[in-house]
Amino acid sequence: MNTLELEFINELKRLNLRRLDVADHLDISYETLKRKLSNPGSFKLIEVRKLKELDINIKFLNYE
Numbered sequence: 001m002n003t004l005e006l007e008f009i010n011e012l013k014r015l016n017l018r019r020l021d022v023a024d025h026l027d028i029s030y031e032t033l034k035r036k037l038s039n040p041g042s043f044k045l046i047e048v049r050k051l052k053e054l055d056i057n058i059k060f061l062n063y064e
Contacts, residue, residue: 026047026051
């Protein structure tokens with residue numbers, strides 16, 4: 001598990017969200033979300049914006 005995944009899990013706990021909720025909000029499958037967390041460079045700009053809509057605070061979101 002990489003640093004991004006740990007940050008992501010902590011943010012989900014803080015916001016009381018489930019990974020499936022986030023995947024649904026991004027209009028992607030749960031498996032795709034797991035792959036994107038393993039390779040953060042694969043997030044599309046629209047997905048980063050949708051993560052911000054959920055108030056998820058992760059370092060890579062600041063690089064928009």
